[in-house]
Amino acid sequence: MPDETKLRFDIPPGACDCHVHIFDPEHFPYSPKRSYTPGPASVDDLLAFESRIGMSRYVLVQASPYGSDNACLLAALKRLGGKARGVAVIDPDRTPDSELDALGQAGVRSVRVNLEAHGNRDPRAAEQALDAVSRRIAGRGWSIQVFASLPVIAELKDKVLRLPVPLVVDHFGGARAEGGTDQPGFAALIEMLKSGKVYLKLSAPYRASREPSYEDVGDIARAFIAAAPERMVWASDWPHTGGGAIGSNERQGRSLSDIEPFRPVDVPKVLALLAEWSGEAETWSRILVDNPARLYGFT
DSSP states (O other): OOOTTTOOOOOTTTEEEEEEEEBOOOTSSSOTTOOOOBOOOOOOHHHHHHHHTTEEEEEEEEGGGTTOHHHHHHHHHHHHGEEEEEEEEETTTTTHHHHHHHHHHEEEEEEEEOOOGOOOOOHHHHHHHHHHHHHHHTTTTOEEEOOOOHHHHHHHHHHHHHHHHEEOOOOGGGOOOOGGSTTTTTHHHHHHHHSSSSEEEOGGGGGSSSSOOOOOGGGHHHHHHHOOGGGGEEETTTTTTTOOOOTTTTTTTTTTTTTTTTOOOOOOHHHHHHHHHSSHHHHHHIIIIIIHHHTTTOO
C-alpha cells in the first residue's frame, strides 16, 4: 500500500476483489464482434496488482472482447486455483449442459449479461436475457451478473424479485454521483437490495463520478451500504479498461486496430473511500470478506 494512502482499517484475511479481467490476445484472440481492443493484462500482472492492495481472493469476469468464448477465463482460473472464481458468458440457446458442468468445475459461479457494453437499454430485451440465462443455471447455486443502466435495472425490479437465482448488479448499478439518491431508479434499486435477492458491486467509481477524486460518489455509496450492508461487495475493475463509462463517448473515433489504453486509477485511494463509506470495521469486513465468500462459494 503506498505510504501516502492510510486506510482506516486493515485489509482483512480473505479479502476479495470481485471484478477483474484477464486479457491475453496472444494466446486467446479477441472476438471479431468486439467493441474495443484492450492490451494484455496477464495473470502475473493481476497477482502483482492484488498483492500490492492486499487482496487474497479474486473474481475473474469474462470481458466483452471475448464474447462467449470463455477459454481465456478458464485458463486463468486453472492457474489461480481455489483463490479465484469466475463469471462466464454463455449463449443460453446453444451452450450445452456439459459445458455448464465444466464451467462449474473450473470455478465459475455466475453468468454475465452485459447490456451496457452494447448500448442495449431496452428493458424488455433485458428481461428476456435474464429469463433465458436463469432457466439454464437454476439449481446450480450460481448468480446472474448484469451490467446495465440504472433505468433499465429499475424497470426489471418485479422480474428480478421472481428470479430463481440471485442477481449481482455491476458498477453502482449505473447510478450517477451527480444524480444523488433522488435520481430515477435509485429507490427501486434500494428496494431490490433490501429484498435479499440482489447484490451490488461497489466497483469502478470512475464510471459513476465526475470528479478525479471520486469523492462525489459518497452519498450514493453510503445509501447503498446503509440499506443492505450484507448485499455489498467491492471490486477494483482492474485493469480499468479505458472506454465504456456509462453515458460516455470515449470509444468514438477508435477503430478495432487501435489498442485502447487502460485508465490510471489510484486503487488504494478507492479502498480508503470504501473504508469511509463503510463507517465501521465490521461493515468493511463484511463487504471485503463475508459477502463475497457467501456469494461466490469461497471456503
